[in-house]
Amino acid sequence: MKLTKQGRGGIDALGPAPVVVLCRPQLGENVGTAARAMLNFGLGELRLVEPRFGWPNAKAVAACSGAHEVLNRMAIFDSVEAAIADLHHVYATTARFREMRKPLLTAEAAGVEARSMIAAERRVGILFGRERTGLDNDELALADALVRVPINPEFASLNLAQAVLLVGYEWFKSGDSTPQHQDLAEAETPATKGDLDGMLHHLVTELEAVAFFRSHDSRDSIVRTVKMMFERRAMTQPEVHLMRGIVKELRRGPDKTGRGANETEVADG
Amino acid sequence: MKLTKQGRGGIDALGPAPVVVLCRPQLGENVGTAARAMLNFGLGELRLVEPRFGWPNAKAVAACSGAHEVLNRMAIFDSVEAAIADLHHVYATTARFREMRKPLLTAEAAGVEARSMIAAERRVGILFGRERTGLDNDELALADALVRVPINPEFASLNLAQAVLLVGYEWFKSGDSTPQHQDLAEAETPATKGDLDGMLHHLVTELEAVAFFRSHDSRDSIVRTVKMMFERRAMTQPEVHLMRGIVKELRRGPDKTGRGANETEVADG
Secondary structure (H helix, E strand, O other): OOOOOOOOOOHHHHOOOOEEEEEOOOOHHHHHHHHHHHHHOOOOOEEEEOOOOOOOOHHHHHHOOOOHHHHHHOEEEOOHHHHOOOOOEEEEEOOOOOOOOOEEEEHHHHHHHHHHHHHOOOOEEEEEOEOOOEOOHHHHHOOOEEEEOOOOOOOOOOOHHHHHHHHHHHHHHHOOOOOOEEEHHHHOOOOOHHHHHHHHHHHHHHHHHOOOOOOHHHHHHHHHHHHHHHHOOOOOHHHHHHHHHHHHHHHHOOOOOOOOOOOOOOOOO | OOOOOOOOOOHHHHOOOOEEEEEOOOOHHHHHHHHHHHHHOOOOOEEEEOOOOOOOOHHHHHHOOOOHHHHHHOEEEOOHHHHOOOOOEEEEEOOOOOOOOOEEEEHHHHHHHHHHHHHOOOOEEEEEOEOOOEOOHHHHHOOOEEEEOOOOOOOOOOOHHHHHHHHHHHHHHHOOOOOOEEEOHHHOOOOOHHHHHHHHHHHHHHHHHOOOOOOHHHHHHHHHHHHHHHHOOOOOHHHHHHHHHHHHHHHHOOOOOOOOOOOOOOOOO
């Protein structure tokens, strides 16, 4: 989609949000794309546990697409325990169903719960595992709750940045007040009944001039259909056919000999 | 997260879903990552309009991470009009707020609406624009409604696959019936009041043996606090301190001389 520069407010303007903890990531590039996904959804604080690459890392910087502020503030820890020591509530992301005695939430439910915890001044963190294998059981055991993303069980592979993106998206959405459905057209001044009647009267007069109506019965039925077509917003296929018939007749003119629609002669019927 | 092989059911087992139309993509790699994101969320039908690269494309295949079935079925069109000619309802994704007389939905609302349309046997499509600039006004004009993803307005850059991922995620979620919150621990047989009383009685007896209680008043208060601590699920910081005091006293033993907790001598008090 569209590329937008980060504003002056930066991360601090985003307000308190969950800390993202990447446990033993293997590729610097994934840290960059994760930082970008975080900033997309208002997450500013990133922590790494035992990265398998040196830091600073040129590939991470190249992949962050401008989310430098997240990388500049990032902290590195020797253990998961140290990385979460100052947090009150920790979620662990997992793709598998685990037989663990911990609450298991969808990303959506976790976003809503995390927001209410942060409103109560708790510090919240979200753990993400290494690229291929995710979090191991010892790492999962450190969390208060597990989070999973609903996904096609036959093809559940997500890369690290995509997992961060989806969990971050649900965090952002839990605080987003944009209406689900807007319609600018509905905000415009609607046509009055008189406007619509005038237009229909005009159209019916022209149709009579080209002998469009075969009988009085079909005339009433067609006028009713045309009226409804203009009163509704979306057109159906029969309406499209009807509209084509109308235009065709208008073009051919009143005597069906192809003399043209511009002539003013009035047909009988 | 975890890598899972695609099952035998493949795309056809996923059921009818929206068609994804990528308009004039510039990089083959993005078609591969978009195909992967589609399959993550049950979208099997991909169409390209005027790709800026040759097809078949090795980079697309390398980037699809196993979503070959989506690429193998993909169709290429010369125009957006041709790509959507057989569809009944078309959404156009946009990152910007547009002054267009079209309904504007969140991805979540579009997922729900698309599912009800598809249940009524309508064919639905979703247009995505080129990498840097998105859909132009002529392309947007072909859609019935616009879709946007709630995102940090100060950092709204999403790559093509991520846009497909988020819209696909909301499509999948609209049909997902997994509970938002599960707790395996809650499903286990809970301790009876008798179990809990027995444990507390045991603990209090041991604490009396090590002269933990200073007065009758504090004894009652501490026993009440210990009881509540075990009746609740989560521990507070004061509870942790109390538990540490209990353990410390048990370890030091009854006469405070460090003779060890194994001795059975009973203290007065």
